[in-house]
Amino acid sequence: MRRTALTLAILLPMLAFIYLPVLTLVLFSLHDGRVPVPPFQGPTLEWYGRILANPRITSATLASIGVATLSAALSVTLALLAGWGLARHSVPGRKWVEAAILMPLTVSYLVVGLGLMVSYSGLIPKSLPLVVIGHVVLNLPLAFAILYVQFDRDQARLEMAARDLGATEAQVFWRITVPTLKIALIAAFALCFTFSWDEFIVAFLLSGFDPTLPVVIWGLLRTGLDPQTNAAGTLVFLVSVTFALIVELFLLRRRNAAKV
Amino acid sequence: MPQRSDLSIRNASKHFGPTRAVDDLSLDIPANTYVVLLGASGSGKTTLLSILGGFTAPTQGQILLAGQDITLMPPARRPTATVFQDYALFPHMTVAQNVGFGLSVRHLAKPQIAAKVTAALEMVGLAGFGPRRISEASGGQRQRIALARALVTEPAILLLDEPLGALDLNLRRQMQDELRSLQRREGRTFVHVTHDQEEAMAVADLIVIMNHGRIEDHGPPERVYAQPRTRFAASFMGDSTILPAAFGPDHADTPLGRLPTRPMGGSAVAIRPESVLLTEGEGTLPLGLLTVTERVFQGAFARITGRIGDTDLRLRCPPADAPAPGATVPVHLARNGAAGLAD
Numbered sequence: 001m002r003r004t005a006l007t008l009a010i011l012l013p014m015l016a017f018i019y020l021p022v023l024t025l026v027l028f029s030l031h032d033g034r035v036p037v038p039p040f041q042g043p044t045l046e047w048y049g050r051i052l053a054n055p056r057i058t059s060a061t062l063a064s065i066g067v068a069t070l071s072a073a074l075s076v077t078l079a080l081l082a083g084w085g086l087a088r089h090s091v092p093g094r095k096w097v098e099a100a101i102l103m104p105l106t107v108s109y110l111v112v113g114l115g116l117m118v119s120y121s122g123l124i125p126k127s128l129p130l131v132v133i134g135h136v137v138l139n140l141p142l143a144f145a146i147l148y149v150q151f152d153r154d155q156a157r158l159e160m161a162a163r164d165l166g167a168t169e170a171q172v173f174w175r176i177t178v179p180t181l182k183i184a185l186i187a188a189f190a191l192c193f194t195f196s197w198d199e200f201i202v203a204f205l206l207s208g209f210d211p212t213l214p215v216v217i218w219g220l221l222r223t224g225l226d227p228q229t230n231a232a233g234t235l236v237f238l239v240s241v242t243f244a245l246i247v248e249l250f251l252l253r254r255r256n257a258a259k260v
Numbered sequence: 261m262p263q264r265s266d267l268s269i270r271n272a273s274k275h276f277g278p279t280r281a282v283d284d285l286s287l288d289i290p291a292n293t294y295v296v297l298l299g300a301s302g303s304g305k306t307t308l309l310s311i312l313g314g315f316t317a318p319t320q321g322q323i324l325l326a327g328q329d330i331t332l333m334p335p336a337r338r339p340t341a342t343v344f345q346d347y348a349l350f351p352h353m354t355v356a357q358n359v360g361f362g363l364s365v366r367h368l369a370k371p372q373i374a375a376k377v378t379a380a381l382e383m384v385g386l387a388g389f390g391p392r393r394i395s396e397a398s399g400g401q402r403q404r405i406a407l408a409r410a411l412v413t414e415p416a417i418l419l420l421d422e423p424l425g426a427l428d429l430n431l432r433r434q435m436q437d438e439l440r441s442l443q444r445r446e447g448r449t450f451v452h453v454t455h456d457q458e459e460a461m462a463v464a465d466l467i468v469i470m471n472h473g474r475i476e477d478h479g480p481p482e483r484v485y486a487q488p489r490t491r492f493a494a495s496f497m498g499d500s501t502i503l504p505a506a507f508g509p510d511h512a513d514t515p516l517g518r519l520p521t522r523p524m525g526g527s528a529v530a531i532r533p534e535s536v537l538l539t540e541g542e543g544t545l546p547l548g549l550l551t552v553t554e555r556v557f558q559g560a561f562a563r564i565t566g567r568i569g570d571t572d573l574r575l576r577c578p579p580a581d582a583p584a585p586g587a588t589v590p591v592h593l594a595r596n597g598a599a600g601l602a603d
Contacts, residue, residue: 154346161348164313164335165362165413175365179352 022237029230047231057232060216063128064197067212071135072143072192076185078136079143084177087151088159098148105141112137113202126208134202139192146188150181187247194243198236264326265291265339265416265449267312272321274307274473281307282318283473289451289466294443296460297453299470300496305453306421308470312451313419314338325416341410342419346426347402349394355381355405356390362413380408383442400431407439411446418443420452424459436462457497461485469493486532487599494530494601499563501531501573505600512600515571516547519598526603533563535597536575538583543595547573550591552583 032042051057082101086094104112116134117126124130155177162176163169178185200214207215213236220229267289274282282304289295297305310316312323314335323331330338341362350358357364360377368376381387384404389397397405403423410418423439424432440463443450454460460467461481468478469492477484477493488494494502505512507523514529521529537544550573554565562582564575568591575591583589 157344157346157348158350160315160335161342161344162350162361162365164315164340164342165365165409166336167361167365168336171365175361176350180350182352 025230025237026234029227029234031227031230034226047227048235051228051231051235054228056216057213060211060213061235063207063210064213067128067131067135067203068193068196071132071139071196072189074132074136075139075143075192076147076189078140079147079188080178080181080185082144083148083151084173087148088156101144102141104137105145109138109199109201113205116202117205120206126206128207128210128212130206130208131203131212134206135192135196135199138199138202139195142195143188143192146191147181147184150184155180183250187250190243190246190250194240194247197243198240266326267291267417267449267451268322268324269308269312270322270324272308272311272318272323274304274311274316275319280304280473282311284321285473285475286321287468287475287478289449291449292443292447294440294450294463294465295452295468296464296466297451297468297470298455298457298460298496300455303470304473305470307473309342309419309421309451309453312417313340313342339416340419341413341415341417342421343403343406343410343423345422347406349397349402349405349409351394353394354390355386355392355394355397358394358405359390359408359412361409376412377408380412383411384408385438399426400435403427403435407442411442411448415448417449417451420450422453422455424454424456432459433462439463461497467497469496471496486596488530488601489524490602491526491528491530494599499533499574501533501536501571502528502601503531503571505529507600512598514598516568516573516593517545519545519593520596521598521600524600524602526601528601529598530601531573531593531598533574533576535594536573537592537594538575538577538581538589540592541594544592545597547591547593549588550575552585552587552589555582555585557582 029047030043030045032044032046085091086097091097113134116130116137120130120133124133158176158180159172162172167175198214199212200218203212204215204218211219213232217229217232217236220226220232269285269287269289272282272285273280285304285308297308299305307316311318314330314333317332321331322329325339335342350361353361356374356377359380360373363373363376377390378387381389384407386401386404386408389401389405394402394405403426407423420439424435427435436459439450439452443463452460452463464481466478467481467484469476469484469488471492476496477489479489484493485497488497488500491502494500503514503516505514505519505528507513507521507527508518510520510522511518512521512523512529519529536547540546548568550564550566550568552564552566556563556565557579561576562579564577564582566573566575573591
């Protein structure tokens with residue numbers, strides 16, 4: 001009993017510490033007043049109506065969805081091909097190539113963003129395609145880390161069995177490799193999507209006149225506190241949570257399937 | 261439709277760095293033979309199977325099938341099919357899709373695939389299992405699915421890598437019988453790798469005993485068991501008493517006296533425990549008085565260990581006849597009971 005009490009005494013403040021800001025954000029998006037400060041009044045959906053009617057926010061939302069989808073798809077595709085190539089063929093200096101692909105995970109977003117801004121200035125104007133490139137740079141190592149471990153011995157044996165039964169390399173790839181990695185591919189895509197969707201620094205530095213949603217929200221904050229910001233933040237949060245849940249569900253299913 | 265598919269391995273070697281997994285090995289396997297490659301782990305039997313399947317290129321040597329050189333032919337085009345040790349069934353496909361995979365990648369028409377899959381599943385006793393998922397299949401069923409998946413492509417040679425290793429004893433016995441009768445019915449060459457000598461004797465037409473990448477002995481199970489060629493073969497295939505011997509033209513002088521046998525070039529003879537008898541019979545030879553040191557009951561028979569002078573000797577007898585430890589009994593060598601060995 002005493003241990004349970006102690007556990008709760010530690011756990012509850014910790015959970016409050018983590019979730020209170022998010023809950024506050026969500027709560028005051030429903031606040032019926034001009035400034036999101038206590039005491040809470042309402043609820044009202046007025047602010048949601050306002051942001052959905054705000055063309056800057058809607059176009060930024062579309063831009064964010066586009067950038068996240070495209071950069072996640074590119075990252076996952078490149079990571080899959082890199083993983084397949086490195087795992088299934090003898091590559092000279094394999095360890096170095098692996099390290100080179102994973103390295104950007106350790107580099108700060110600010111450095112990556114500045115680097116891209118400097119490198120591409122003059123080549124490509126600041127725009128959404130440049131943000132896509134930036135997000136691929138950030139997310140490719142992540143997608144690679146998730147997918148590369150899937151190319152294990154069991155996976156290799158399945159491919160070997162398929163070849164033995166007469167499958168061509170293309171048939172092995174499309175009928176064995178991709179379907180057996182389906183869950184990892186979905187998980188990697190969802191994670192890359194979430195990261196891109198939330199990402200501010202690179203998007204801020206590279207997006208130019210077509211800002212993504214986090215950049216627009218940051219712009220709103222500069223003009224002062226407004227329940228609209230809370231409403232927009234809540235929408236961003238909901239999308240992230242949805243994708244995080246997708247990852248969790250698929251990974252959980254995989255763990256359960258592995259037990260069979 | 262049986263085809264002429266004599267398999268010939270000519271001077272095959274596979275080196276992994278300084279290790280010779282397969283060392284200048286030659287073997288001819290006539291068509292429609294059930295071959296068992298028998299050996300301990302590290303004997304090179306799995307590497308040899310992998311060379312036959314096209315997964316490993318030999319460092320030297322040739323593999324000929326019906327006279328055609330297939331040494332460098334990739335697995336996809338090779339007329340071999342493999343049943344892998346862990347079966348390597350495709351987890352994202354149904355049983356029927358697994359079995360039909362080899363036909364579907366060759367773009368056969370769907371109704372044709374369905375008919376062949378149904379026939380193959382029937383052949384391995386899994387009629388009606390087609391729509392099930394692989395995760396629903398038991399170990400024995402997975403084994404049969406893997407077998408059906410390989411056989412449906414009508415390979416000239418079926419390669420089986422420790423196919424029964426994951427099954428419990430009863431199921432293993434049953435599958436041995438089924439593999440044997442399947443090979444008879446299908447009329448293909450089966451090359452089966454195992455470390456289990458009882459399994460080898462139960463299924464094989466031809467046993468190939470391997471050690472250090474070389475063939476120690478090969479021949480029909482009866483011959484390999486009764487007259488093992490080398491000391492290694494004699495000790496690997498079941499229990500043997502191995503005695504040092506000096507050979508004459510038709511006999512060997514051993515610590516147990518002069519025994520009739522042919523010299524094989526070595527300096528030892530092997531005596532199987534069932535060749536040592538407690539009673540005299542036709543053509544038997546007295547070996548002397550055995551002092552029993554140990555008696556182990558093993559169900560259908562008892563295993564007796566004892567000594568004649570300084571020589572340890574093992575024998576088998578019906579449990580009812582088994583002398584107790586400490587007893588001294590006369591023992592006899594059965595006719596042709598001693599086998600001269602090569603080194």
